[in-house]
Amino acid sequence: xxxxxxxxxxxxxxxxxxxxxxxxxxxxxxxxxxxxxxxxxxxxxxxxxxxxxxxxxxxxxxxxxxxxxxxxxxxxxxxxxxxxxxxxxxxxxxxxxxxxxxxxxxxxxxxxxxxxxxxxxxxxxxxxxxxxxxxxxxxxxxxxxxxxxxxxxxxxxxxxxxxxxxxxxxxxxxxxxxxxxxxxxxxxxxxxxxxxxxxxxxxxxxxxxxxxxxxxxxxxxxxxxxxxxxxxxxxxxxxxxxxxxxxxxxxxxxxxxxxxxxxxxxxxxxxxxxxxxxxxxxxxxxxxxxxxxxxxxxxxxxxxxxxxxxxxxxxxxxxxxxxxxxxxxxxxxxxxxxxxxxxxxxxxxxxxxxxxxxxxxxxxxxxxxxxxxxxxxxxxxxxxxxxxxxxxxxxxxxxxxxxxxxxxxxxxxxxxxxxxxxxxxxxxxxxxxxxxxxxxxxxxxxxxxxxxxxxxxxxxxxxxxxxxxxxxxxxxxxxxxxxxxxxxxxxxxxxxxxxxxxxxxxxxxxxxxxxxxxxxxxxxxxxxxxxxxxxxxxxxxxxxxxxxxxxxxxxxxxxxxxxxxxxxxxxxxxxxxxxxxxxxxxxxxxxxxxxxxxxxxxxxxxxxxxxxxxxxxxxxxxxxxxxxxxxxxxxxxxxxxxxxxxxxxxxxxxxxxxxxxxxxxxxxxxxxxxxxxxxxxxxxxxxxxxxxxxxxxxxxxxxxxxxxxxxxxxxxxxxxxxxxxxxxxxxxxxxxxxxxxxxxxxxxxxxxxxxxxxxxxxxxxxxxxxxxxxxxxxxxxxxxxxxxxxxxxxxxxxx
Numbered sequence: 001x002x003x004x005x006x007x008x009x010x011x012x013x014x015x016x017x018x019x020x021x022x023x024x025x026x027x028x029x030x031x032x033x034x035x036x037x038x039x040x041x042x043x044x045x046x047x048x049x050x051x052x053x054x055x056x057x058x059x060x061x062x063x064x065x066x067x068x069x070x071x072x073x074x075x076x077x078x079x080x081x082x083x084x085x086x087x088x089x090x091x092x093x094x095x096x097x098x099x100x101x102x103x104x105x106x107x108x109x110x111x112x113x114x115x116x117x118x119x120x121x122x123x124x125x126x127x128x129x130x131x132x133x134x135x136x137x138x139x140x141x142x143x144x145x146x147x148x149x150x151x152x153x154x155x156x157x158x159x160x161x162x163x164x165x166x167x168x169x170x171x172x173x174x175x176x177x178x179x180x181x182x183x184x185x186x187x188x189x190x191x192x193x194x195x196x197x198x199x200x201x202x203x204x205x206x207x208x209x210x211x212x213x214x215x216x217x218x219x220x221x222x223x224x225x226x227x228x229x230x231x232x233x234x235x236x237x238x239x240x241x242x243x244x245x246x247x248x249x250x251x252x253x254x255x256x257x258x259x260x261x262x263x264x265x266x267x268x269x270x271x272x273x274x275x276x277x278x279x280x281x282x283x284x285x286x287x288x289x290x291x292x293x294x295x296x297x298x299x300x301x302x303x304x305x306x307x308x309x310x311x312x313x314x315x316x317x318x319x320x321x322x323x324x325x326x327x328x329x330x331x332x333x334x335x336x337x338x339x340x341x342x343x344x345x346x347x348x349x350x351x352x353x354x355x356x357x358x359x360x361x362x363x364x365x366x367x368x369x370x371x372x373x374x375x376x377x378x379x380x381x382x383x384x385x386x387x388x389x390x391x392x393x394x395x396x397x398x399x400x401x402x403x404x405x406x407x408x409x410x411x412x413x414x415x416x417x418x419x420x421x422x423x424x425x426x427x428x429x430x431x432x433x434x435x436x437x438x439x440x441x442x443x444x445x446x447x448x449x450x451x452x453x454x455x456x457x458x459x460x461x462x463x464x465x466x467x468x469x470x471x472x473x474x475x476x477x478x479x480x481x482x483x484x485x486x487x488x489x490x491x492x493x494x495x496x497x498x499x500x501x502x503x504x505x506x507x508x509x510x511x512x513x514x515x516x517x518x519x520x521x522x523x524x525x526x527x528x529x530x531x532x533x534x535x536x537x538x539x540x541x542x543x544x545x546x547x548x549x550x551x552x553x554x555x556x557x558x559x560x561x562x563x564x565x566x567x568x569x570x571x572x573x574x575x576x577x578x579x580x581x582x583x584x585x586x587x588x589x590x591x592x593x594x595x596x597x598x599x600x601x602x603x604x605x606x607x608x609x610x611x612x613x614x615x616x617x618x619x620x621x622x623x624x625x626x627x628x629x630x631x632x633x634x635x636x637x638x639x640x641x642x643x644x645x646x647x648x649x650x651x652x653x654x655x656x657x658x659x660x661x662x663x664x665x666x667x668x669x670x671x672x673x674x675x676x677x678x679x680x681x682x683x684x685x686x687x688x689x690x691x692x693x694x695x696x697x698x699x700x701x702x703x704x705x706x707x708x709x710x711x712x713x714x715x716x717x718x719x720x721x722x723x724x725x726x727x728x729x730x731x732x733x734x735x736x737x738x739x740x741x742x743x744x745x746x747x748x749x750x751x752x753x754x755x756x757x758x759x760x761x762x763x764x765x766x767x768x769x770x771x772x773x774x775x776x777x778x779x780x781x782x783x784x785x786x787x788x789x790x791x792x793x794x795x796x797x798x799x
Contacts, residue, residue: 049287177490210237267404278311327409332399357701463593528595669778703775743776
């Protein structure tokens with residue numbers, strides 16, 4: 001294959017009979033001498049994969065969202081069967097706007113809703129809780145000793161006397177702040193979900209589940225009743241609902257890209273071919289995914305657009321080269337082959353860099369990110385064929401509009417005229433950066449911006465920076481519901497669970513409970529912890545209750561017989577059947593990164609001091625515990641990922657250019673852009689998490705395309721003996737125009753995501769638009785400025 005920077009000076013051949021079909025590389029001969037076969041095969045592949053695409057599903061699995069090999073998650077999964085409902089669950093608050101919950105009509109509504117939820121597929125029914133659940137009990141001290149029963153008694157009939165009994169039972173149940181709001185204006189239906197639907201063995205369809213919940217909400221909400229829902233399943237359901245609007249943004253991106261490309265070329269046929277080949281790549285990707293057993297989830301649903309965007313970038317370069325050759329009088333087939341020779345290796349290297357940007361995401365131990373990496377890598381593999389091979393072949397048949405070709409040639413001749421006179425003002429301005437004065441300014445400015453960005457980027461948070469579900473808008477229905485839960489319940493929807501492992505039947509021993517009580521006290525000192533709950537706290541309350549309610553006895557009894565009597569009446573979620581696992585619940589105000597980090601720090605330090613061979617304090621279960629583990633994995637992966645993507649891009653660039661100087665010129669602008677992107681995330685209060693982790697890797701992989709196309713032509717002209725200014729100017733009028741075109745077009749296209757109802761899509765759109773534009777500016781300004789100090793023309797051979 002031809003060297004990346006030994007571009008031939010091709011002859012203008014207008015008559016196809018004068019062209020040697022045996023010229024060019026083996027790949028070129030095989031492809032262009034069998035054009036009809038290639039086009040036919042691609043057409044058939046598009047039909048088959050287009051049909052397959054109809055089987056693609058949009059869903060998410062709870063286990064795919066968590067780092068399953070992290071020690072915290074390993075602890076959770078090892079004990080998962082004994083922590084039913086503590087990972088993936090829904091909390092549904094039924095609130096009354098008139099009076100309180102001790103109302104026959106209100107309680108009847110809660111009963112009907114509980115019954116319907118109980119029968120929904122995927123609900124872990126034995127662990128479901130509400131006021132009507134038999135497991136929700138009260139315990140009290142009477143003249144005859146301890147007494148208890150279900151909160152809603154068996155003889156409840158809705159009469160005033162029954163309602164008063166329910167009020168008394170609620171007050172004695174210990175559920176105020178847990179299942180019942182302190183204001184008595186709402187109560188919770190707690191709905192734990194299974195890993196898979198027990199009846200069918202299939203994964204839960206969160207979109208369908210969310211729709212059922214919304215149907216239930218619509219059925220029971222009224223002027224008197226308001227319903228609030230939180231939980232992972234509802235977040236995913238709302239994401240999928242909102243992401244169906246992504247197709248609108250995808251269609252908008254196609255319209256923007258098509259419009260800008262047509263404005264640039266004034267050639268309808270070539271514009272439609274470039275857009276068409278990029279769409280074909282997306283169709284192939286969407287068809288291959290179900291064929292290979294993959295689904296789209298809320299995080300990989302943006303990959304098809306990225307594939308389209310990359311395809312437009314490369315397709316525009318191919319079309320531009322062919323248009324210029326046809327304008328000079330070259331036959332369309334010959335022009336297509338010339339362009340294939342000139343740009344195939346640069347395009348292949350750029351796509352491989354894109355693939356590497358995606359592939360390094362495999363280091364993240366979260367399956368949803370790994371699936372995104374695989375999905376995107378498949379998309380890039382498809383692009384190598386559709387945009388580097390199929391597009392030039394199709395253009396060899398159709399050619400371009402003669403008027404557009406002449407217009408392109410005229411513009412090129414005007415831009416290339418004279419050393420200074422006749423240069424296009426914009427390209428002449430960019431060419432200034434090859435001169436020492438401007439080069440020094442650009443390099444110093446770039447380094448200064450990079451230094452400031454680096455200083456700001458140290459403040460970048462790992463994890464969520466907002467309460468609720470940051471993937472959704474702050475004013476979304478879900479986040480309003482979450483705010484209601486936080487305001488009304490001490491037992492918030494953000495639950496961090498510490499597991500305490502003991503020998504069998506030893507979970508209720510005095511020393512163990514004293515250690516648990518000490519942990520609770522430390523957790524309660526944290527500003528992010530609203531309340532805690534454990535067997536130790538229950539033991540203290542029960543001890544006081546068994547001593548005529550005197551708070552003087554509010555401590556853990558030393559008598560093991562007394563402790564055993566308390567344990568027999570304790571709710572099962574506080575310990576397991578073998579009494580070798582205790583759970584300590586910490587109800588948090590939110591799951592912001594700082595809140596989770598403080599809890600993790602306290603538990604880790606406590607475990608280091610108090611762990612023995614028999615008793616061990618283990619992190620972590622509950623949605624907040626799982627998120628804490630995810631943050632730890634994301635923090636580590638963020639550094640690994642950046643190191644690997646840059647290492648791979650540097651290697652690929654060196655293989656392409658065979659010059660460390662050229663590699664420095666190409667990669668330094670990318671690095672500055674990455675640092676500035678992290679600073680932008682700090683400024684916009686966007687944390688690094690599962691949704692945003694891929695952005696910088698993708699930005700580097702896609703951004704290097706610009707530098708590769710500009711540098712390839714620049715090095716080729718330098719090798720011919722031209723000065724850096726002449727070489728760079730040639731690169732500008734050949735590939736630079738399309739770099740500007742695609743940079744601005746793709747920046748505009750993804751910027752439209754800022755209006756998405758899905759917050760993380762809006763964040764990704766802003767960050768990707770920033771990286772597209774800044775990588776383009778880096779390739780056009782900083783690259784030649786660095787080149788002034790590093791690149792030298794090759795001296796022509798004399799004689």
